[in-house]
Amino acid sequence: MTEPILRVRDLETKFFTDDGVVQAVDGVSFDLMPGETLGIVGESGCGKSMTALSLLRLVPEPGRVTGGEVLFKGNDILQMTADEVRDLRGKDLAMIFQDPQSSLNPVLRTGFQIQEAMLAHHTADRKSSARKAVDLLKQVRIPAAESRVKDYPHQLSGGMRQRAMIAMGLANSPSVLIADEPTTALDVTVQAQILELIRDLNQELNTAVIMITHNLGVVAGLCTRIIVMYAGRIVEEGPTKQIFKNPQHPYTWSLLRSLPRVDADRRERLRSIEGLPPDLIHPPSGCRFHPRCPFRVERCYREDPALAQVAPDQRAACWVTMDRAYKEMNAGELVDVRPGAGSGVNPGVLDG
Amino acid sequence: MAEAAVAAEARRAPGRTLLDVREIVKHFPAGVGQSVKAVDGVTFDIKSGETLGLVGESGCGKSTLGRVIAQLIAPTSGSIVLEDVELTKLRGEKLRQQRRQLQMIFQDPFASLDPRMTVGDIVAEPIDNFGVMRGKQRTERVKELLRVVGLNPYFTNRYPHEFSGGQRQRIGIARALAVNPKLIVCDEAVSALDVSIQAQIVNLLEDLQAQFNLTYLFIAHDLSVVRHISDRVMVMYLGKLVELAGRDDIYDHPKHPYTRALLSAIPVPDPEVQSQRRLVELKGEIPSPINPPAACRFHTRCPIARVPGICSEQEPLLEEKARDHLSACHFANEVS
Amino acid sequence: MATASATPADRFDAVPARAQVSLWSDAWRRLRRNRLAAVSAFYLAFVFAVAIISLVWTPYSTSHLGVVTPYGGPSGAHPLGGDQYGRDILSRLMEGARTSMTVGVGTQIVVLAVGITVGLLAGYFRGWFDTVVTLVINIFYGIPDLLVALILVFLIGQGSLGTIIFAIAVTRWMDMARLVRGQTLSIREREFVEAAKASGAKPRKIIFGHILPNALGPIIVQATIGVPSAILFEAFMSFLGLGIQPPTASWGSMAADGVNAIRISPHIVLAPSLALMITLMAFNFLGDGLRDALDPRQRR
Numbered sequence: 001m002t003e004p005i006l007r008v009r010d011l012e013t014k015f016f017t018d019d020g021v022v023q024a025v026d027g028v029s030f031d032l033m034p035g036e037t038l039g040i041v042g043e044s045g046c047g048k049s050m051t052a053l054s055l056l057r058l059v060p061e062p063g064r065v066t067g068g069e070v071l072f073k074g075n076d077i078l079q080m081t082a083d084e085v086r087d088l089r090g091k092d093l094a095m096i097f098q099d100p101q102s103s104l105n106p107v108l109r110t111g112f113q114i115q116e117a118m119l120a121h122h123t124a125d126r127k128s129s130a131r132k133a134v135d136l137l138k139q140v141r142i143p144a145a146e147s148r149v150k151d152y153p154h155q156l157s158g159g160m161r162q163r164a165m166i167a168m169g170l171a172n173s174p175s176v177l178i179a180d181e182p183t184t185a186l187d188v189t190v191q192a193q194i195l196e197l198i199r200d201l202n203q204e205l206n207t208a209v210i211m212i213t214h215n216l217g218v219v220a221g222l223c224t225r226i227i228v229m230y231a232g233r234i235v236e237e238g239p240t241k242q243i244f245k246n247p248q249h250p251y252t253w254s255l256l257r258s259l260p261r262v263d264a265d266r267r268e269r270l271r272s273i274e275g276l277p278p279d280l281i282h283p284p285s286g287c288r289f290h291p292r293c294p295f296r297v298e299r300c301y302r303e304d305p306a307l308a309q310v311a312p313d314q315r316a317a318c319w320v321t322m323d324r325a326y327k328e329m330n331a332g333e334l335v336d337v338r339p340g341a342g343s344g345v346n347p348g349v350l351d352g
Numbered sequence: 353m354a355e356a357a358v359a360a361e362a363r364r365a366p367g368r369t370l371l372d373v374r375e376i377v378k379h380f381p382a383g384v385g386q387s388v389k390a391v392d393g394v395t396f397d398i399k400s401g402e403t404l405g406l407v408g409e410s411g412c413g414k415s416t417l418g419r420v421i422a423q424l425i426a427p428t429s430g431s432i433v434l435e436d437v438e439l440t441k442l443r444g445e446k447l448r449q450q451r452r453q454l455q456m457i458f459q460d461p462f463a464s465l466d467p468r469m470t471v472g473d474i475v476a477e478p479i480d481n482f483g484v485m486r487g488k489q490r491t492e493r494v495k496e497l498l499r500v501v502g503l504n505p506y507f508t509n510r511y512p513h514e515f516s517g518g519q520r521q522r523i524g525i526a527r528a529l530a531v532n533p534k535l536i537v538c539d540e541a542v543s544a545l546d547v548s549i550q551a552q553i554v555n556l557l558e559d560l561q562a563q564f565n566l567t568y569l570f571i572a573h574d575l576s577v578v579r580h581i582s583d584r585v586m587v588m589y590l591g592k593l594v595e596l597a598g599r600d601d602i603y604d605h606p607k608h609p610y611t612r613a614l615l616s617a618i619p620v621p622d623p624e625v626q627s628q629r630r631l632v633e634l635k636g637e638i639p640s641p642i643n644p645p646a647a648c649r650f651h652t653r654c655p656i657a658r659v660p661g662i663c664s665e666q667e668p669l670l671e672e673k674a675r676d677h678l679s680a681c682h683f684a685n686e687v688s
Numbered sequence: 689m690a691t692a693s694a695t696p697a698d699r700f701d702a703v704p705a706r707a708q709v710s711l712w713s714d715a716w717r718r719l720r721r722n723r724l725a726a727v728s729a730f731y732l733a734f735v736f737a738v739a740i741i742s743l744v745w746t747p748y749s750t751s752h753l754g755v756v757t758p759y760g761g762p763s764g765a766h767p768l769g770g771d772q773y774g775r776d777i778l779s780r781l782m783e784g785a786r787t788s789m790t791v792g793v794g795t796q797i798v799v800l801a802v803g804i805t806v807g808l809l810a811g812y813f814r815g816w817f818d819t820v821v822t823l824v825i826n827i828f829y830g831i832p833d834l835l836v837a838l839i840l841v842f843l844i845g846q847g848s849l850g851t852i853i854f855a856i857a858v859t860r861w862m863d864m865a866r867l868v869r870g871q872t873l874s875i876r877e878r879e880f881v882e883a884a885k886a887s888g889a890k891p892r893k894i895i896f897g898h899i900l901p902n903a904l905g906p907i908i909v910q911a912t913i914g915v916p917s918a919i920l921f922e923a924f925m926s927f928l929g930l931g932i933q934p935p936t937a938s939w940g941s942m943a944a945d946g947v948n949a950i951r952i953s954p955h956i957v958l959a960p961s962l963a964l965m966i967t968l969m970a971f972n973f974l975g976d977g978l979r980d981a982l983d984p985r986q987r988r
Binding site: 043044192193214215216218244245259269272273274 | 550617623624634
């Protein structure tokens with residue numbers, strides 16, 4: 001049994017704003033195995049980006065990691081000194097972001113920035129780092145790498161910049177690559193290429209990848225396991241195939257049904273999720289999804305469900321679960337997806 | 353709901369031609385003697401009551417085309433006829449008056465509403481600008497518009513920043529409906545919204561179309577949404593239309609290699625399906641619109657291009673290659 | 689819509705995402721929390737009050753000489769002492785406050801009127817008008833402030849408050865014009881302006897209904913920070929004998945008069961100088977505080 005390379009336990013990150021305390025990440029726990037591709041999905045505000053930033057202690061003001069542990073190879077990142085974390089960042093754990101334009105320094109040549117990543121962590125000396133930078137650009141499939149290495153970021157297209165960012169991330173052979181919406185700002189054809197690249201790199205280098213995205217199509221193609229987040233919590237996790245085929249949490253289920261698909265041939269009305277994303281300063285009582293859930297029951301208003309096993313290797317935080325919803329609430333035939341429509345509990349009422 | 357779906361299907365039979373667009377060109381100056389050929393000769397029509405989808409990647413010119421259609425940018429040349437009125441010949445006040453017929457829903461729900469205006473004033477702005485109604489009538493109309501888009505009509509005195517992205521987009525939609533336009537250009541109207549909210553707004557747009565017999569030009573980069581909402585779809589590449597066909601036709605039997613590559617790149621939220629798909633790789637990068645390739649603009653990246661050959665020597669015209677299916681490719685029938 | 693049977697109330701997104709608070713009250717709240725700015729604001733309000741009161745009352749008459757011992761130091765009856773002509777300094781200081789405030793605010797009113805108009809039109813319409821405006825602004829920048837003021841004062845005649853306000857405004861309007869032009873150029877590219885155009889708004893509506901309200905933040909800050917600059921200019925001019933003419937009190941002229949007696953009675957120079965310094969500082973703190981409070985990016 002291999003050990004997880006990353007163990008996150010009860011991670012909590014809060015933002016202290018003028019309007020109150022935002023519980024951006026509220027008790028998140030998961031494991032990452034070496035070489036695994038893990039997807040963290042959710043909509044904006046669910047805490048997925050903040051979770052990633054918390055792992056590397058990059059949470060911006062006025063936010064702070066307020067609790068939990070992040071064990072990387074047994075050592076808690078949250079307890080390390082600033083220097084120790086800096087050592088880790090960019091070497092063992094690398095992160096790439098959505099907008100390569102703001103992550104790359106516009107006044108430095110691209111190759112130089114990749115070299116810097118190696119020099120800062122002493123993984124290569126000046127001469128060999130220059131050569132390695134070219135190799136890295138080749139590895140991320142940038143054509144004419146020898147000349148591209150001297151280009152400034154603005155001379156590269158969006159897709160190439162993102163590849164350069166990936167090259168920078170991989171420069172020191174990290175064990176974990178965290179990718180926060182790396183393809184959201186890119187054209188669809190470029191996105192597909194970048195995702196293929198990440199998939200291939202994961203297989204070639206055995207670098208574990210945490211892919212954070214709101215796009216369920218992206219994780220469907222890339223990740224073996226996914227975590228679904230809502231309101232700062234994990235609501236469901238498990239193998240990708242299993243969750244897509246048999247989602248147990250009503251949020252996951254609703255989300256999957258609300259997606260228009262490019263391969264859909266019948267024109268069905270999209271099953272949207274009613275209501276708004278929750279207020280993270282004053283989250284709903286009980287289960288955070290209950291104001292919008294078609295299958296809520298009385299208990300959902302009062303008690304907050306914890307993650308529990310719902311299928312082999314799959315866990316969901318729900319008092320009802322879709323299995324029961326299908327059996328007892330006719331979820332399969334349900335057309336009206338208003339909150340409470342399936343369970344009959346306060347149908348149509350969007351509680352605050 | 354079932355009734356809405358049935359009504360939607362029934363309405364699908366398109367009516368008469370509402371907008372006739374011919375050879376629209378828009379070039380932007382870009383330094384000495386050079387120009388960005390954002391839109392370079394586009395011809396199509398929109399039928400009353402239909403939703404025409406317009407897709408393409410960045411730099412294809414779809415946003416520019418949308419703004420030209422909405423009369424926010426003047427075309428360099430070409431003609432746009434809206435029900436017998438030649439819009440490109442209008443200036444000043446006459447042009448302004450025509451705006452009643454062409455409204456736009458913008459992409460960014462945070463930027464498209466004036467943060468210093470109340471929601472009520474924002475929605476009523478077209479009404480005020482055209483002097484359509486005043487006083488109590490105006491107030492009632494605003495309330496009704498808010499109701500129709502699913503917002504509480506008593507929020508007229510609130511400010512945009514008090515609302516979420518999805519709600520703001522509804523406000524934008526209410527504004528677009530205010531003076532009963534004939535055509536609404538939706539420029540990436542749902543792209544900036546969360547996935548679950550996207551579905552709400554897409555449903556809303558469809559419901560409104562059924563209720564008020566609206567006509568949409570739906571510009572988007574997300575082909576999944578476009579497939580869902582459109583009746584016909586056009587694909588743009590580097591300022592030109594490369595394909596125009598009915599919705600199912602273009603998705604199931606594309607007749608342009610670019611369209612096919614685009615379709616293969618869209619991630620499908622289904623691991624089984626995803627694992628079996630093959631990505632059609634395109635060589636190289638999108639060329640600059642300042643110097644688009646000669647002849648067929650796509651030939652530098654096309655997987656089936658004959659180069660050197662007809663593809664690099666002769667520009668393919670957008671022609672009917674099958675019934676109601678236009679494509680600008682010399683080898684259109686070899687694509688699928 | 690999706691469900692015909694639902695009651696109207698639960699069909700709506702019932703609750704707005706945030707509690708109702710206008711952008712101005714949000715800014716106000718942030719300003720209040722800035723101690724320095726809040727204190728400055730109180731101080732300035734106090735100075736304004738003093739200035740207004742001085743219209744109808746001062747502890748002692750300032751037009752009669754010998755009310756107090758000439759060069760007399762601070763005492764119980766005269767907390768700030770007397771000047772070389774035996775006038776009560778405190779009373780003169782109050783009148784000086786009036787002068788300074790009038791000049792300071794008056795200049796800014798002119799600057800706002802000219803600067804905003806020119807800036808909005810140049811920024812919105814661009815073209816030849818903008819080119820001309822930019823040229824004029826740069827020409828004005830090229831001429832030294834003092835020279836312009838001197839020339840105007842000589843031409844129009846010394847002494848009147850109006851002349852001084854005009855002279856100072858002539859050297860200051862460009863900052864506002866440039867700021868407003870810059871704001872206009874950036875705001876007109878924002879999507880809601882495009883949306884307004886699509887809604888059929890005429891240029892006048894766009895300029896005054898959309899662009900100006902959104903540019904108010906930086907304009908207010910600029911105007912606030914412009915006040916001390918104007919007051920200082922006036923003080924300087926008066927110090928040189930070109931500004932306020934005796935016997936009208938101005939902090940600058942008071943300081944000018946008192947310089948000669950600095951060794952015997954330093955309080956004559958100190959009082960107005962300190963008043964000037966503190967007031968200028970207060971305006972600057974307030975201006976900074978306003979800038980932070982009105983910065984839309986800082987919405988938290």
